[in-house]
Amino acid sequence: xxxxxxxxxxxxxxxxxxxxxxxxxxxxxxxxxxxxxxxxxxxxxxxxxxxxxxxxxxxxxxxxxxxxxxxxxxxxxxxxxxxxxxxxxxxxxxxxxxxxxxxxxxxxxxxxxxxxxxxxxxxxxxxxxxxxxxxxxxxxxxxxxxxxxxxxxxxxxxxxxxxxxxxxxxxxxxxxxxxxxxxxxxxxxxxxxxxxxxxxxxxxxxxxxxxxxxxxxxxxxxxxxxxxx
Amino acid sequence: xxxxxxxxxxxxxxxxxxxxxxxxxxxxxxxxxxxxxxxxxxxxxxxxxxxxxxxxxxxxxxxxxxxxxxxxxxxxxxxxxxxxxxxxxxxxxxxxxxxxxxxxxxxxxxxxxxxxxxxxxxxxxxxxxxxxxxxxxxxxxxxxxxxxxxxxxxxxxxxxxxxxxxxxxxxxxxxxxxxxxxxxxxxxxxxxxxxxxxxxxxxxxxxxxxxxxxxxxxxxxxxxxxxxx
Numbered sequence: 001x002x003x004x005x006x007x008x009x010x011x012x013x014x015x016x017x018x019x020x021x022x023x024x025x026x027x028x029x030x031x032x033x034x035x036x037x038x039x040x041x042x043x044x045x046x047x048x049x050x051x052x053x054x055x056x057x058x059x060x061x062x063x064x065x066x067x068x069x070x071x072x073x074x075x076x077x078x079x080x081x082x083x084x085x086x087x088x089x090x091x092x093x094x095x096x097x098x099x100x101x102x103x104x105x106x107x108x109x110x111x112x113x114x115x116x117x118x119x120x121x122x123x124x125x126x127x128x129x130x131x132x133x134x135x136x137x138x139x140x141x142x143x144x145x146x147x148x149x150x151x152x153x154x155x156x157x158x159x160x161x162x163x164x165x166x167x168x169x170x171x172x173x174x175x176x177x178x179x180x181x182x183x184x185x186x187x188x189x190x191x192x193x194x195x196x197x198x199x200x201x202x203x204x205x206x207x208x209x210x211x212x213x214x215x216x217x218x219x220x221x222x223x224x225x226x227x228x229x
Numbered sequence: 230x231x232x233x234x235x236x237x238x239x240x241x242x243x244x245x246x247x248x249x250x251x252x253x254x255x256x257x258x259x260x261x262x263x264x265x266x267x268x269x270x271x272x273x274x275x276x277x278x279x280x281x282x283x284x285x286x287x288x289x290x291x292x293x294x295x296x297x298x299x300x301x302x303x304x305x306x307x308x309x310x311x312x313x314x315x316x317x318x319x320x321x322x323x324x325x326x327x328x329x330x331x332x333x334x335x336x337x338x339x340x341x342x343x344x345x346x347x348x349x350x351x352x353x354x355x356x357x358x359x360x361x362x363x364x365x366x367x368x369x370x371x372x373x374x375x376x377x378x379x380x381x382x383x384x385x386x387x388x389x390x391x392x393x394x395x396x397x398x399x400x401x402x403x404x405x406x407x408x409x410x411x412x413x414x415x416x417x418x419x420x421x422x423x424x425x426x427x428x429x430x431x432x433x434x435x436x437x438x439x440x441x442x443x444x445x446x447x448x449x450x451x452x453x454x455x456x457x458x
Contacts, residue, residue: 115429122347122436161455164437193440197344201437207351208393208430211422212454220456225441226390227450 004029004072006065006087008036008050009043011104011148012078016060018152019076022182027061029068029091036062069095074102074175075137081107081126082119085133097136100172102179103127103199104143104151106206118206127166127199138172140165141199142180145209147219154185154222161222164191166198191225233258233301235294235316237265237279238272240333240377241307245289247381251411256290258297258320265291298324303331303404304366310336310355311348314362326365329401331408332356332428333372333380335435347435356395356428367401369394370428371409374438376448383414383451390451393420395427420454 005016006029019026030036037051047053054062061071069075069091079087084105088096107126108116120129127141142165143151150156154163163185167173177190193201205223213219234245235258248255259265266280276282283291290300298304298320308316313334317325336355337345349358356370371394372380379385383392392414396402406419422430434452442448 115426118351118433122351122433157456159455161453191441191444193437193444198437198440200344201440204347204351204433204436207433208422208427211427211430212420212457215420215422216457218456222455224390224453224455225450226388226453227386227447228441228445 001025002071002073003027004068004075004091005078006068006075006091007078007080008062009078009080010045010047011151012076013050013053013057014148014152015076015078015104017057018183020057020059026059027063027068027071029063029065029087031065031087031090033062033064065090066092066095072099074100076102077105077130079105081105082109084126085129088130088134093134093136096134099137100175101130101134101137101139102143102176103130103139103141106144106203108206115207115210118203122200122204125197125199125203127196127203131168131196138167138169139196140167140169140172140176141196141202142166142176145202145205146222150220150222152183154183154189156220157222159224160186160189161224162189162191162228164193164198164202166193166196166202168196191228230254231300231302232256233297233304233320234307235297235304235320236307236309237291238307238309239274239276240380241305242279242282242286243377243381244305244307244333246286247412249286249288255288256292256297256300258292258294258316260294260316260319262291262293294319295321295324301328303329305331306334306359308334310334311338313355314358317359317363322363322365325363328366329404330359330363330366330368331372331405332359332368332370335373335432337435344436344439347432351429351433354426354428354432356425356432360397360425367396367398368425369396369398369401369405370425370431371395371405374431374434375451379449379451381412383412383418385449386451388453389415389418390453391418391420391457393422393427393431395422395425395431397424420457
């Protein structure tokens with residue numbers, strides 16, 4: 001299947017590599033491919049420049065957001081949450097229409113220091129904002145509650161643990177659940193929270209996630225809902 | 230030890246009964262004891278009137294907030310989160326000074342319908358508001374992430390699962406951790422998130438908790454952080 005992964009950071013790279021390893025046709029979208037490839041410094045997290053990663057993953061094409069989204073039969077938003085609506089507007093509503101749009105981003109604003117502020121917080125969510133902005137797309141919020149290494153290799157976390165899906169389109173949620181299973185998530189680990197408004201609860205897990213990350217000193221942890229079944 | 234439990238709802242009753250069963254001296258605080266005892270209808274959740282519960286728990290005294298707080302060596306806030314600061318102001322800062330103040334409330338505003346709005350959300354928390362309002366008290370946020378039946382009987386949820394503590398006073402957190410262990414929580418299940426500002430993350434678990442409660446149809450579930458140890 002053809003996937004467009006929007007965003008060239010570590011989350012986008014990790015998901016693109018995993019999708020490629022599962023024999024999907026993957027394009028990464030960015031604002032300006034030349035600028036992305038010209039960067040020669042590691043990012044703030046110490047990740048290698050995109051060009052170095054790209055050299056090791058030559059099957060993944062890099063395209064402007066619009067071309068990438070046009071190519072994909074499904075689109076994955078891995079851009080920084082505060083920039084996601086801009087990126088998706090650049091991709092263009094027509095290129096998202098009718099498609100499964102998998103939103104894994106968290107709307108964390110680091111501009112006021114640590115801890116980051118979660119916007120919009122509690123009476124709205126990035127997932128809902130995306131669905132409202134692109135009403136013909138089929139938005140599914142998922143995977144935002146785990147580190148990207150865990151997204152594609154859930155066995156990094158010992159024992160049973162859960163991943164959530166939120167969305168208004170049950171066919172899109174089935175698509176995403178099958179994709180999660182192909183990533184290694186047991187089918188029983190996927191909890192369908194309900195409509196896209198339930199993305200609020202999933203996004204609001206981030207503040208305690210960030211605190212636990214600081215406490216534990218590693219990201220190979222996850223929430224498990226004990227008593228759920 | 231002498232405990233004041235502020236609030237006559239199901240959470241206050243459950244914690245008061247448990248504390249009494251552990252041979253603590255327990256007083257429940259309410260705004261107007263006569264009015265509380267005069268109610269003859271079940272509450273909105275179908276719980277029996279307070280007077281009926283009280284008749285079955287005669288060792289627990291009912292007092293106005295101020296007298297209850299004065300009596301307690303430690304104070305437990307189980308009032309409705311949106312009314313907690315008012316209740317604590319009625320209790321009086323002098324009666325809270327120097328004491329461990331255990332805050333189990335969630336600042337959920339149901340006045341706009343379902344789902345309730347969590348206030349203040351993401352840049353503040355009820356736990357912090359209480360600590361700021363009563364700087365001489367030693368506030369510990371805990372237990373707000375589980376149903377009251379689970380608070381005092383964690384074995385209702387199968388398997389390992391966690392309870393969080395947040396607070397600025399490490400002695401107060403030790404006190405609360407020992408209390409949790411006396412309730413049946415394994416010592417290893419208690420995660421100290423850090424200062425009282427980490428109550429934000431714990432309070433922000435409520436929106437997904439409420440959604441899971443609706444999905445599962447029961448409250449005998451809890452979060453377990455897999456990979457934490």
